[in-house]
Amino acid sequence: MKEKVYLYDTTLRDGTQGEGVSLSVEDKVKIAVKLDQFGIDFIEGGWPGSNPKDMAFFERMREIPLKHAVVTAFGSTCRPNVAAEEDDNLRALLESGVKAAAIFGKSWDLHVTDALKTTLDENLRMVADSVAFLKSRGLTVLFLAEHFFDGYKHNPVYALRVLEAAEEAGADWIVLCDTNGGSLPHEIFDTVRTVKASVQTPLGIHPHNDGELAVANALAAVQAGAQQVQGTINGIGERCGNVNLVSVIPNLQLKLGYDCVAPEQLKQLTKLSRFVAEIANMAMPNNQPFVGNSAFAHKGGIHVSAVLKDPKTYEHIDPELIGNKRRVLVSELAGQSNLLAKAEELEIDVALDRQEAREIVKRIKEREFQGYQYEGAEASLTLMLLEAAGKLRQLFTLDSFKILMEKTADQSISSEAMVKLHVNGQVVHTAAEGNGPVNALDNALRKALETHFPCLAEMYLTDYKVRVLDESGATAAKVRVLIESARDGEKWSTVGVSTNVIEASWEALADSIRYLLWKEGCEEAERPEQTEARVGIVNH
Template identity: 50%
Template sequence: MDKKLVKVLDTTLRDGSQASSVSFTLNDKIRIALYLDKIGVDFIEGGWPGSNPKDYEFFKKIKEYSLEHARVAAFGSTRRKGVSVKDDVSLNSILETGVDTAVLFGKSWTLHVNDVLKVTKEENLNMIAESIDYLKDHGLYVIFDAEHFYQGFLEDREYAMQVVKTAEEAKADVIALADTNGGTTPDKVYDITSFVVRNVKTEIGLHMHNDIGCGVANTIMGVLAGARHVQGTINGIGERTGNADLIQIIPTLVLKLGFRALKGPESLKELKPLSRLVYELAGLPPNPFQPYVGDNAFAHKAGVHADAVMKNPRAYEHVDPELVGNSRKIVISEVAGTSNISSYLEHVGIKVDKKDPRLKSVLQKIKELENKGYSFDIAPASAVLIALKELGLYEKVFELKYWKVINENGLAVALVKVNNYLEASEGVGPVNAIDLAIRKALNNIFPEISKVKLTDYRVVLPGEIKNTESVVRVTIEFSDGERTWRTVGVSNSVIEASVEALVSGFDYFIQTSKKLKPLLA
């Protein structure tokens, strides 16, 4: 047995889909499964075929694809009380899927045996043994999930271990210890898992929930205690507060503790795109603060941090972000330093020494504006425009001399004058109308503006500034098909703030385009 190899079972398609507000379509489940196989997940728990038609259909559909690495597993429970295994719907639905792997859960906490199943302890053991035997007799690889094991062990150690021993004697291939309530602390997980590993020869696995925020820590501690099979979901989605997050567990095991998982270190580079895919299909916004893969996981905002990390990344980065498919981000804000500014400018092709005294005036301008409600850490393109002007590198190409929007009776019309071009447009709402009108005028000056698309538009209320006025902050994201950037506008009028952000977004594109790059050299 390879003591450094940890096998991974992903239950995003089953336990993850039990998260409130999450519902994957059949096509969603196929896309996720194919990506999981691509990175080298060992087992994909596709769903509970006995619980709903969609899960049953998934097992039929996935057969149309040739998986390179993963084994698809069907989930189910031990037989019902008073029903023979041959007549049990849940067990037979697993067999009907045609999979070669089953994940079978059974009770290991006397509270559930007595109060939920309402059977004797002996009958529960028989239900476990007969169910595993039945699936094994049909040639399946069986992973037995000992539900509520840690709670059961703490209240009745002897019986919890009887459950595990029963599964072992029935020749389960893996016995996964589940912290189903998610309330066990890492020290207890380590001690209990160590005890089981010492007393059981079957491979031990882990299935942790996150109710006290310890799902990842408990999984890591369980592996250190000797378990070599881990279960979890992508991004930690799942019942209540979720499951253990495989996005955090896998790189910690591989990069920090020297274990092997998936197809090797190269697979870790797929973690961020996989994380984004699952967020997208689940209809959830990506967590920017998520360890390893979040947009802010390697973002440096404070000037001291940015300066140090530019000298030596290890100063404030625990791993190379590229190892997990992420990248470093230097943030521009009121707490930034000259290193932040020079680093970001270099990112767009403008080299300025961080000791250049002009950068001090750039920082001062940024701090003054953030005090008025601007936020440049979420809209760095606007900060670049400030820097270009303060550094004398700004080439004024256009000027919005006049604008007006009429929004009445469902009709939105905008009139603008850019340089000497007067244009009007009708749009779906006032912001769309002014956007179209500005574009029409700019097209006379800079035709490449047609490449630019608006990809995101947000309005926030940062509150009152100096207790004198309430303002709104608008941020707009743009893309030219190759890169994206964000700009910000602030005003007590949503339309005025939107116009400022729009004009800045188009200006940024022009200032940093190839056409004007020689001016910035």
């Protein structure tokens, strides 16, 4: 039977101490429900004695039955020279209505004497009385030994006495905190192993990532005997963050053989990571291990060829085990294997013989030399593959567009775009305003097409990026425009390149609409009498 490692999530408390992270009560409730569904054992909801929002969260959670997780409140030991039963902080923990409480106490003598301004013996009294008080009220108590590893280095005898005081008072867990995040894995391993021989209470580890070693430190602690890991989803937290549970969990379960969550729950790891990032309004790094969009992306032709034969050649785990997926990138480094694999990944049923594949690869390399980039614009790549296979019907073409901009004396700026299209044999001429030239052009284009294709009313632009490709060209430099669009939760990206930013934007905008129409089944194989020309700009 696999050894169980308990997961303690502090995204809702320690995570919100990260710069730029702010969660409403409802945000915290939504995340808590997802954490419970995933199989997290303890969910730390906040510090009820510190602010009204955290207390409101605990009140909301009384109405929401969880299937597995134990909602936990965070606090500190009683204050110096104050009895535990008279301490407002500890009383707030009881008032929160939780069944478990995590309280931190000083284990580094420097903090006791210089920060708390009290004696070492009084600190031991504070720890013991606080744990005993909460235990007497029926709570599961986790004692967090703050700054333990620094304290152990400075005064190991006293650091262990703090743990013994918590244990003798009845603590259910003793959690060793690398609060400054500066310890090394071998130091963590040796210290945890020593503590394990000194106390009988189950141990946890709470590492921070200031040395970018939090995941390694958590694994070392578990291998040395810790049975609980405290961290956050995506590693958010103060300074450089807490340990990233998204990386810890698959390493423990898939690499080291520990039991953290059920296999079917582990498959939800990628969704959980992205859900929390979305709620916290944070952009996930593409290269985030395990769950990032690029974690299992293959670009080099030799790599792709090998992966298609045996994924183990370039993948350390099966991405499906954690809910991610393999991606094949098509770029100037691509070979035929990339292209054919990409067609299969995108579920494009095209019968490309080797000569056709070579021609498309050649075209992609030429276009990337011009500045196009298809790694981040898979919708444009999809359209290129469909065109090459003769499976794309032109539903609209551009006759012309004009853009007017006006700046008035009161400094206000307005933009208006006029677009003339050929749509299903008809000429459509329309205009629209926007808060900028690209927004106006987007509004006019969709206004012209929505009558024919109502689904466009539900599509919206979510991101717009411009990159200068030749800095030496100054204002005449070629630019690349990447546009991200969305509808019903699905997102797709398109690309345009030109020395004119409006023209590059038009190309990306047109591709974004053509892609949605293809997804909706509007785009079909072209009839012989139809032009093979793509949407382009006609000079007038």
